[in-house]
Amino acid sequence: MSVRTAVVGLGWAGRELWLPRLAEHPGFDVVGAVDPAPAAPDAAPGVPVHPAPDALTAREVDLAVVAVPNHLHAEVAAGLLRRGISVFLEKPVCLTSGEAAVLAAAERDGGATLLAGSAAPHRADVGALARLLPELGHVRHVDLSWVRARGIPQAGGWFTQRSKAGGGVLFDLGWHLLDTLAALLGPAGFTQVLGVTSNDFLGTGAWSAAWRRDEATALPAGDVEDTAWGFLVREDGVSVGLRAGWASHQARDVTRIRVTGSAATAELRCTFGFSPNRHPHAELTLTREGITTTLPVPQEPIGTEYRRQLDVLAGVLTDPGRRGRAAAEARTTVGVIEDFYASARRPHEQTAVPAPH
Template identity: 30%
Template sequence: MKTKLKAGIVGAGNIFRTAHAPALANHPEVELVAICDPDANKAKARAEELGVPLAHVYADYRELLRNHPELDFVDIATPNAFHSEIAVAALDAGHHVFVEKPDAVDPAQAAAMAEAAERSGKLLMSMRNNRFRPAVQFLKKLADRGYAGDIYTGRCGWTRRRGIPGKGGWFTTAALSGGGPLIDLGVHFIDVAIWLMGDPRPVSVTGATYAKFADAVISDSVHSAFGEKKADGIFDVEDLATGFIRFDNGATLQIEFSWAANVEEEANFVELRGTKAGLHYRRGEAKVFTELEGTLVDVIPKLPKDSGGHTEHLHHFVDCLQGRAKPINTPQDGIDMIRILSALYESARTGAEVKL
């Protein structure tokens, strides 16, 4: 166990500033050594906030890796299209890697990351912060103990009324993001649903995507603050995706993810139907629907405050590096997730079911 794990940061935007930086900067076993971002002003601002020497600020991640062989791990929080390239380079340079979701923008990139982790012997982990929410942890314990019985179907989603992130910027540019809310939000709660279901293997998907709000100017979601808006930028991704996933055990999962839709309010949710109980997650709260002594009952647990799970996951990563824990998610999980998302996009494009 090391007293201090030396970390290099690649990507100094909002997700790093709001979710990664607080978790890493306040961890007693982490030292932030270097930071990289193509935007020099952004990188320097983060360095000054976090006490990173300005001499260790870079515009190119290759220079950061070349100048800092002492790093224990690299934390990647860049636009999606660069996750795989940077992760493979960092792993091949002998560093552990933590990367923001989604793992990559296509299955081949996700597989390349897993292969790099295998040959380097280093830990590769992608953000799955929602697994660490108290409500999800509670439901996972019940599911693993068989409290819900056979979980045979369910639905999950994250729907926003008006919450397009960084409109015109990299979020809405397919070449940089890999897609819209399906790859941005779907990775979160499709993962939670499948994890709670016991990780059945997906065998086919059907999907549809829509782009109806490219000209919308209203915003009612704090999440629209992510990314950087560009008035004359690109919007060539979907703003809503729906779909259906079949698994090898006969279970099914309906999905819906949107940045903008005419709904009552923003909500993220997972609803699973079991033969003994229904497991329900919605906006940080858990409910269980079951029977007790011949009576239908709703169980609403009193749980610790939900902080979003980002800090807990990054601290879990540190625990794994220090030998105190085993990884809650693996590179194979990442490959499986990107295969699902890519197949849903293919189904939306062709109008046909896609076998996995």
């Protein structure tokens, strides 16, 4: 039986990413959409479009895919959950630890299920890397980076306003990287967080993500970071190097995941997301005792990971064991981001922040 689904928010993500994939997936039936914009019905032809989420009811909707701006995620999702409508939230699930607690309470009160997560862990090349982990021995360190050449989203819009986005590239690309880390090694908290941020590229439209086809608005240049470097230590002792950049001086947009173990090191180089300025193809290598071997890795069309993520969602929606899990994982992720920013506000001290989350 298909999951009756509504898309809440018809901006770029709702319009370009979720609506077409939900419409073509046999496990979902798009029964409605929500967006207050007068032109919203044009973005969802054949689908009833409501001006506000309170038009949705648990009698008619099984799942709401919430794709509103970041600062509305927790408010909109909590309202739906309290009314018994299950919710899927992509990153960032919430912007503060307090919002994570609100989502957890709404899920309990409404008896619905919060589902969340990034699409990146569902990529075929990330899956190939995951299958290599048993060969690495005891994992000691992971380097995670996703750096674009030019890719500031919606320059001048809400993405670059801390009050609406929560932060900059750390919330946008960094959340994907942290989700991928948890998918590879299992979820864990962090005992130490050291972070540094900068915004050298934010003040000019020359570094914007033209491939998103966003129109820059007459808003301030922004007050968020476009680049973040961090060093983290997980509760299991694994250290993590993290780098995220909306813009840089490199030629292409490249994602790199390098896992170092006691027996070998594995490295994946690819490009997450939809940018056309990509690493030519995914490359996976295994290095052991001075010998590096290039391994076969599946190549797939851009965005396939979102279809694979929907395959998983359709199967776990009715699993009572999922209830509470997404909110707990979001609390861990947003907690480390909060600690990262706290560390970055003391750049001259370079003191790691003990992570209480």
